[in-house]
Amino acid sequence: MTNILQQLPKPLFILAPMDDVTDTVFRRIIGQCAPPDLYFTEFMNVDGFCSPGRQKVSKKIKKTDVESPIIAQIWGKNPENYYMVAQELALQGFDGIDINMGCPIKTITKNGCCSALINNEDKAKEIIDRTRDGINKTGMKITLSVKTRIGIKDLDTSWIEFLLGQNLDMLIIHMRSAKDMSKVPARWELMSQIVALRDQISPGTLLVGNGDVMSIEQGKDLVRQYGIDGIMIGRGIFHDPYLFSGRDVWANKDPKSKISLYKSHIELFESTWAGQYKTTAPLNKFCKIYINGFDGAKELREKLMSCRTTEELLEIIENALQKIQ
Numbered sequence: 001m002t003n004i005l006q007q008l009p010k011p012l013f014i015l016a017p018m019d020d021v022t023d024t025v026f027r028r029i030i031g032q033c034a035p036p037d038l039y040f041t042e043f044m045n046v047d048g049f050c051s052p053g054r055q056k057v058s059k060k061i062k063k064t065d066v067e068s069p070i071i072a073q074i075w076g077k078n079p080e081n082y083y084m085v086a087q088e089l090a091l092q093g094f095d096g097i098d099i100n101m102g103c104p105i106k107t108i109t110k111n112g113c114c115s116a117l118i119n120n121e122d123k124a125k126e127i128i129d130r131t132r133d134g135i136n137k138t139g140m141k142i143t144l145s146v147k148t149r150i151g152i153k154d155l156d157t158s159w160i161e162f163l164l165g166q167n168l169d170m171l172i173i174h175m176r177s178a179k180d181m182s183k184v185p186a187r188w189e190l191m192s193q194i195v196a197l198r199d200q201i202s203p204g205t206l207l208v209g210n211g212d213v214m215s216i217e218q219g220k221d222l223v224r225q226y227g228i229d230g231i232m233i234g235r236g237i238f239h240d241p242y243l244f245s246g247r248d249v250w251a252n253k254d255p256k257s258k259i260s261l262y263k264s265h266i267e268l269f270e271s272t273w274a275g276q277y278k279t280t281a282p283l284n285k286f287c288k289i290y291i292n293g294f295d296g297a298k299e300l301r302e303k304l305m306s307c308r309t310t311e312e313l314l315e316i317i318e319n320a321l322q323k324i325q
């Protein structure tokens, strides 16, 4: 039986995991506009999931059937928790599990997690092995992948070689080092070396590049240039919810359509998370995506971002829509 990655068209265009952004609500909105080939959840902490704090972290893996196919991304410290969580995720119907070995945030790496694993191959191997054991125990044929960075400071070929030796279905590389954070442009020029290693060590592992790709066209150019299997796109979606269509749809949308899309997001947020957030502040980061690129957008954004409740938000939106009609 083939796994989902073998069935999908190539090159693959994947919506990147972005914590507190690409939740089930935003994924569904993007799906209505122009779906990617593959979704990722936000990263979920396996140690939190296996603790009394389970409910709080499990919202990171909430999904509906329309966000499909979808890979759950996990991170954490304890390999035994990876083992337990992998079983649950496989049984919950995720198409794959991805292990985050790239996040460079200090509060996370100081506990030896995510990009700190680049300096700890023994631990990384234990985590990969126990996650695979968990998947295998269920008998589900779902994929196992890792998302990482090029190294701690610079390209660390021994780290890439190590990962390519783990029989992964897919390796996603954010083309920056952990030290780079997001301060320098993605170092795509290093991709040829990584492709050569992949071809030599593990030709069956799909190789996906990530970093600073703002359009499908740019992604296709990179795929052609380096011979990779796909592109993962994160922040590009902030500028164009229709990005995965590969066409110039969003720039030609009228203000009414843009405002209405934000309205859909707010309504979906309310029905999905009813009562789980104390304020509407989590919605503010989305406001700029939709309320943008038309006369009066800035003023409307300011009004919307000062709201405290969804009722207030929807009232202002209704007024704005009526003025346009």
Ligand SMILES: Cc1cc2nc3c(=O)[nH]c(=O)nc-3n(C[C@H](O)[C@H](O)[C@H](O)COP(=O)(O)O)c2cc1C
Binding pocket: 016, 017, 018, 019, 020, 021, 042, 043, 073, 100, 102, 103, 147, 174, 210, 211, 212, 213, 232, 233, 234, 235, 236
């Ligand atoms: C707000 C935000 C949250 C992120 N959260 C995650 C995450 O949960 N897991 C992960 O692997 N990467 C995370 N990232 C990194 C992105 O997935 C991606 O690797 C990075 O933004 C570079 O790609 P881009 O230039 O296409 O945005 C996050 C990035 C941003 C901006």
